[in-house]
Amino acid sequence: MQSKLLDQINFPVELRRLQVNQLPQVAQELRDFIIDIVSQKGGHLGASLGVVELTIALHYVFNTPEDLLIWDVGHQAYGHKILTGRKDIFHKNREEGGISGFPKRNESEYDAFGVGHSSTSISAALGMAIASKLNGDFEKQHIAVIGDASLASGMAFEGLNHAGVTDANLLVVLNDNAIGIDPSVGALKDYLTAVKQGKNPKANNIIKSLNFDYSGPIDGHDLPKLISELERLKKVKGPKFLHVITTKGKGLQLAEEDQVKYHAPGKFEAKTGKIHPNNEDNLPPKFQDVFGHTLVELAEKNQKIIGITPAMPTGSSMKFMMDKFPDRAFDVGIAEQHAVTLAAGMATQGMTVFCNIYSTFLQRAYDQVIHDVALQDLPVVFCLDRAGFVGEDGATHHGVFDIAFLSCIPNLVLAAPINEIELRNLMFTAQLGLEHPIAIRYPRGRGEILEWKQPFQKIEVGKAIKLSDGSKVAILTTGTIGNNVAKALHSISNKDDYSHYHFPFVKPLDRGLLFNIAQNHKSIITIEDGVKIGGFGSLVSNFYSEEKVNILIHKIGVPDKFIEQATVQQQQEICEFDVNSLKKLFSSYNF
Structure with missing residues (x-):
């Protein structure tokens, strides 16, 4: 029986003692380890399976933790955690008193930057690279691993724009799998698809135009090729960009076939990937589904209703309206600021816009809520999913700040339904012609009423x-x-x-x-x-x-x-x- 190499690896220094031809075995064992634990405990599966080889290659080539490795969002960091001293406690992932589901600075010296929201990695890594140079350390490497969905966010472009005019020792690794939680959208996705298909000449390269040393695209599951290219890039000075193609859910067939469902599938059979039946019959609905179905119901009668979500059509259940009214419902990608101001622009033209953003993600568009919506008193309807506690995702994802940061904004109405019926009625009231913007906050998870689809009733604003x-x-x-x-x-x-x-x-x-x-x-x-x-x-x-x-x-x-x-x-x-x-x-x- 072949001995398990992963049993010998607790930290990257032990990984680096292996030969390159042994690393595919490590990859298989690491993939099996992740599948085994997540199948029992739940968590973010697909993203971590997709970067197993990339994770191994990065820790094999670079001298972490002295070299600084930053994962964007962190959904994909399970393999990283297992290889950096947390293998024996990984079964406590996302549990009270256990380890966080995301990289966290106070958890490990290998977690160079705390993450959870998207598109921060390039700015953080660039800041570290500039600081290293100012400190006289010209050899330290700074690596940001970012997905194609996160790269489309404005903040990522801000980081690229700045990095391109520096001589910072920065490597941006694009983990291109054409999906975030839901499939990637937008012109950048189309461009990257064309690059992967060889339809864009090297001269027409967005990244090279920003003064990065661009290489790729290369197969993100080919360990020798990854290691060879990373070794080469380690010697290149200035900003570098490696385009890596991966498959989300790699190594578990059902996860590859249904990448949305297997982003965080809950508990499943480790061998087959088959998700355990949830027995959801005769249960109250999820609040997100009450929102989604109610929005469709209202939109059928009100032609002015528009739906907008930044990259969360499945999680917010905006997908129901996108399926029924594709010309009136928009997934704008990971772009909360754009989502809010897009809604404001539509509202100036008489549209009734339901802008659905997770409470924690609305924090990323606070200025737009104030400046572009409330200051102009535009009647945008913000539906804030995941208000309150969200459970295992932890501190980066709780929606506990919204009352405090929204209640101080002039013109803005702030509402919080006690149940599914009141959520429906608040949405109904909002589309009747409110003169002010309104934010409606509601929690993750299920309500408590089976017969929730009651006739609409108008609610008097401001009455308890x-x-x-x-x-x-x-x-x-x-x-x-x-x-x-x-x-x-x-x-x-x-x-x-x-x-x-x-x-x-x-x-x-x-x-x-x-x-x-x-x-x-x-x-x-x-x-x-x-x-x-x-x-x-x-x-x-x-x-x-x-x-x-x-x-x-x-x-x-x-x-x-x-x-x-x-x-x-x-x-x-x-x-x-x-x-x-x-x-x-x-x-x-x-x-």
Whole structure:
């Protein structure tokens, strides 16, 4: 029986002791290792399988961690983690107390830069390269590995534009597999396809025009060729660009055939790749699907409705509208800034634009929300998927900052439905002709209502709702966290001490109801699945302070720290707004 080479490799120094002809065996073993663990634990599969040979070649040729290797986004970094001291704890990937699913500086010296959002690698690597030169280190190598979907983002081009006029010791490796999470889109994708097919002459090369030493495209699964070219480029000074062709999901047939599904397939059979049945019959819908189906339903009756998403048609369920109305729904690629201003331009011409962006990714377009939408008071409808905690993706992907960073923007209405029906009705209300932009935030995962497809009802903007009546303490919630409160109150003996109010609108707040609440209760508890600083509780507290109303307010939310990877349940427990923590609080609260 052939001995396993991977068993002998804990760090790249041991990898470098092998002969080149032994590395294909390492690649197979590494691929099998990733498949085995991810099949049991879940995680980002396809991207890491696609760069197994590239990962091995980079660590074999370059003297990491002294040479600095930066992975863009980090979906593809599982092999990197396994080869850099984390093989024995990789089964704890994305778990509470385990390792992050993304490269992270405080986790390993081999993780040169923390990532999670796209298109940052070139700028970071260039910054490191310039700093190395200023420090007198002219031999250190700086490598950025970026995918074709991420390369299309504006920030990546900004980095290329700057790097091309420097003499920085920078190597950009383009991992070209024609797909991000969904298939790549746009003119750059078409250009790269033509390059791969040999249809573009070398003289017509975008990268060379930016003063990079361009080489490729080469087969990213051919280890000897990769190593030979990387060894050559290691000796070339200045900015270099290596175009590598890979197959996402390489080595697992079903993952190669359905690259979207196997980006993060959940649990599956390691040998066959067959995904375990999910038994989703008779379950409440995912919020993203409520959005997607509702948008189609509204668009069928309102010809002015447009859908926009930056590279997340499957994850946001914008795909439903793209299939039904391809001329009115747009995947603009990883370009959140462009998505927002594109929506603004359409709104100036009377279109009703639903711009669906994950809450964490809207952070990348904050200036456009303020300058291009809110300042001009354009009625764009932002649908913010993945608000609140997102679970195993961890701190880079939580949508916990949106209330704080959006509520301070003039003209912007901010809403958070408690359930699927209210999400539908908020979307229905938004397309009736609101005079201002609106952001509707809702969580990842499933709701709680089976019969969610109810007739539309218009919602009065700025009005809150009393869910239960009590005599001493008023609990104020916004969004789906209100369901935790309702469940906690239902199971305590002193439930009559508490009133519960749901605020579908964080901005504008229901001022009249807030006055009434203060007059009829001894104290207030605000609960939210966002940051406490600047969040819903802060807005309520500021209201009473400005109105000189003296009432005790206890704010519960995400504390002033980053919450790391875990399940959503565990993350809520950390912040003490899971159902059990709330039951304990309500049962023993000092009035």
